[in-house]
Amino acid sequence: MAKLIRDFKVLSNNRISQDYFILELMSPDPLLKIMPGQFIQVRIDGSRETFLRRPFSVHDADYERNIIKILVQIAGKGTETMSKLIPGELLNIIYPLGKPFSEPDSGEKILLAGGGSGIAPLLFLAKHLSQQKINPDILLGFKNKDKIIENEEFANYGRVYVTTEDGSLGIKGMVTQHPVLLEGKYDRIYCCGPEAMMKEVTSLAKSRNIFCEVSLENLMACGIGICLCCIVKTTRGNICTCTEGPVLNANELIW
Amino acid sequence: MVNLSFKIGNLNFKNPVITASGTCGYGIELEDFISLEKLGGIIVKGMTLKPREGNPYPRMVETPSGMLNSVGLQNPGIDYFEKNIYPKLSGLDTNIMINVNGSTIDEYVELAQRINNLKKIPAIELNISCPNVKMGGMAFGTNPVSAREVIKSVRNVYSGILIVKLSPNVTSIEEFARIAEEEGADAVSLVNTLLGMAIDVKKMKPSLSTVTGGLSGPAIKPVALRMVWQAAKAVNIPVIGIGGIMNSNDALEFIMAGATAIQVGTALFIDPLTPYKIISGIEQFLEEKGFTDYSILIGCINKNF
Numbered sequence: 001m002a003k004l005i006r007d008f009k010v011l012s013n014n015r016i017s018q019d020y021f022i023l024e025l026m027s028p029d030p031l032l033k034i035m036p037g038q039f040i041q042v043r044i045d046g047s048r049e050t051f052l053r054r055p056f057s058v059h060d061a062d063y064e065r066n067i068i069k070i071l072v073q074i075a076g077k078g079t080e081t082m083s084k085l086i087p088g089e090l091l092n093i094i095y096p097l098g099k100p101f102s103e104p105d106s107g108e109k110i111l112l113a114g115g116g117s118g119i120a121p122l123l124f125l126a127k128h129l130s131q132q133k134i135n136p137d138i139l140l141g142f143k144n145k146d147k148i149i150e151n152e153e154f155a156n157y158g159r160v161y162v163t164t165e166d167g168s169l170g171i172k173g174m175v176t177q178h179p180v181l182l183e184g185k186y187d188r189i190y191c192c193g194p195e196a197m198m199k200e201v202t203s204l205a206k207s208r209n210i211f212c213e214v215s216l217e218n219l220m221a222c223g224i225g226i227c228l229c230c231i232v233k234t235t236r237g238n239i240c241t242c243t244e245g246p247v248l249n250a251n252e253l254i255w
Numbered sequence: 256m257v258n259l260s261f262k263i264g265n266l267n268f269k270n271p272v273i274t275a276s277g278t279c280g281y282g283i284e285l286e287d288f289i290s291l292e293k294l295g296g297i298i299v300k301g302m303t304l305k306p307r308e309g310n311p312y313p314r315m316v317e318t319p320s321g322m323l324n325s326v327g328l329q330n331p332g333i334d335y336f337e338k339n340i341y342p343k344l345s346g347l348d349t350n351i352m353i354n355v356n357g358s359t360i361d362e363y364v365e366l367a368q369r370i371n372n373l374k375k376i377p378a379i380e381l382n383i384s385c386p387n388v389k390m391g392g393m394a395f396g397t398n399p400v401s402a403r404e405v406i407k408s409v410r411n412v413y414s415g416i417l418i419v420k421l422s423p424n425v426t427s428i429e430e431f432a433r434i435a436e437e438e439g440a441d442a443v444s445l446v447n448t449l450l451g452m453a454i455d456v457k458k459m460k461p462s463l464s465t466v467t468g469g470l471s472g473p474a475i476k477p478v479a480l481r482m483v484w485q486a487a488k489a490v491n492i493p494v495i496g497i498g499g500i501m502n503s504n505d506a507l508e509f510i511m512a513g514a515t516a517i518q519v520g521t522a523l524f525i526d527p528l529t530p531y532k533i534i535s536g537i538e539q540f541l542e543e544k545g546f547t548d549y550s551i552l553i554g555c556i557n558k559n560f
Contacts (some may be wrong), residue, residue, distance in 0.1 A: 003287040043525065048320045051472060053525060094527075145433065221315050221322060222524040224287075226280040228300075228326045229315030238308050238329060243284075 321472025438476025503536020
């Protein structure tokens with residue numbers, strides 16, 4: 001699939017919580033098709049601390065307006081710099097990268113399980129599924145009720161379940177303790193979140209014999225398969241997360 | 256029009272911009288962005304006789320103006336390359352070169368012999384400077400006796416263009432450049448990465464699974480430039496400059512220090528178009544100065560003009 005390097009224009013930068021913001025980025029030419037789970041590599045200029053590009057899952061794509069949205073968690077110098085971008089500024093982007101979530105068969109019952117910045121590709125996936133008349137169940141984990149983001153947006157596409165670590169909203173505990181994951185009847189689970197959560201979700205899915213895909217967040221340098229830095233150990237050997245993933249079948253991961 | 260072509264031995268290069276081993280995959284991965292045929296050449300991922308899994312994750316960490324890697328020569332081996340990748344590359348009108356690695360001299364020799372039979376691979380880059388493998392690699396390239404032995408042994412069996420990739424982790428780069436020249440190398444390329452490390456303070460652990468790794472990027476450019484300058488004065492064979500080259504200005508610095516050609520490495524991770532930008536930047540510089548051939552710039556800081 002073709003990949004492009006383009007200067008996208010920042011249309012808006014919307015702080016949605018203390019730690020998260022959403023960037024709307026407009027392509028200078030017709031947006032290439034992007035599938036849920038694919039990502040972009042963003043170049044952040046102006047600091048010796050942000051030498052490499054940063055990968056971000058696509059949060060939404062609008063082909064009429066040629067816009068990509070990304071949900072960004074402020075986690076370090078690069079994302080801190082990005083949080084200060086103002087409309088009109090340009091951001092150099094390589095896209096679309098990586099392999100997307102697989103398409104479900106019609107009539108399958110789907111669960112999306114996400115935590116932290118891992119919800120970024122899942123909203124795009126939920127929208128994509130709903131366009132095919134599939135309304136997934138969506139399980140989201142947060143630290144507490146003040147950290148909850150985007151649950152209303154998810155509610156447009158399926159039934160939302162929430163866990164908070166302190167029980168201030170939804171079920172108290174982690175995503176992996178929620179009854180929908182422990183007992184719900186699903187044909188497919190799509191998961192993205194902190195590694196510990198993904199490991200537990202995949203082992204739950206395996207034990208319950210449910211097809212499960214996870215979107216990995218390995219550290220990347222190039223994002224295009226030339227540096228071999230972002231590898232993950234699988235039944236196929238060490239493979240690049242950026243080109244063979246970031247979405248991988250849980251059964252092939254050796255964690 | 257300005258002339259950017261040059262020769263190593265009898266091998267012609269269209270221009271002095273080559274992509275560095277380990278930073279351009281097998282070239283194919285870059286075809287979304289650039290035409291490989293516009294480059295002076297590409298040096299494909301470090302190869303070994305047998306497949307190698309490389310080191311465990313994490314094998315990369317960003318550092319100020321650079322990065323550390325400890326990939327550890329992950330590659331599918333010569334058999335796989337010959338069967339599945341070579342056919343895709345052999346029709347290209349540019350110099351496809353292979354970076355050659357081994358844990359023992361016999362492995363280097365056997366791999367060089369295999370490549371000698373691949374008609375569309377005109378040159379090898381003998382890697383005696385990889386800092387990320389337990390056996391071989393830098394151990395050969397930081398000891399004058401073993402460096403000489405491995406270069407001599409490979410030269411005996413390899414009839415193509417032999418480039419020796421040198422380690423910066425030595426006291427005297429001149430000594431190793433001279434050894435390469437004495438043993439019949441057609442060129443030397445330098446520098447490979449500098450041995451370094453980083454610690455994740457929050458986790459109280461090394462950032463890399465291997466603790467140490469190879470530092471690359473603009474952070475090492477002044478060191479690399481100094482070593483290229485020293486090596487170029489020490490030998491009469493061409494020197495290929497490598498180390499943190501991000502743009503045509505950097506490339507011109509290496510050429511003026513004495514490099515006949517340069518390799519673009521880590522910059523490809525950030526901007527895969529860097530080789531194009533360097534080629535056109537060198538052309539523009541020559542036109543502005545009124546020169547018709549870039550060779551006038553090679554080592555020019557040592558001349559009086």
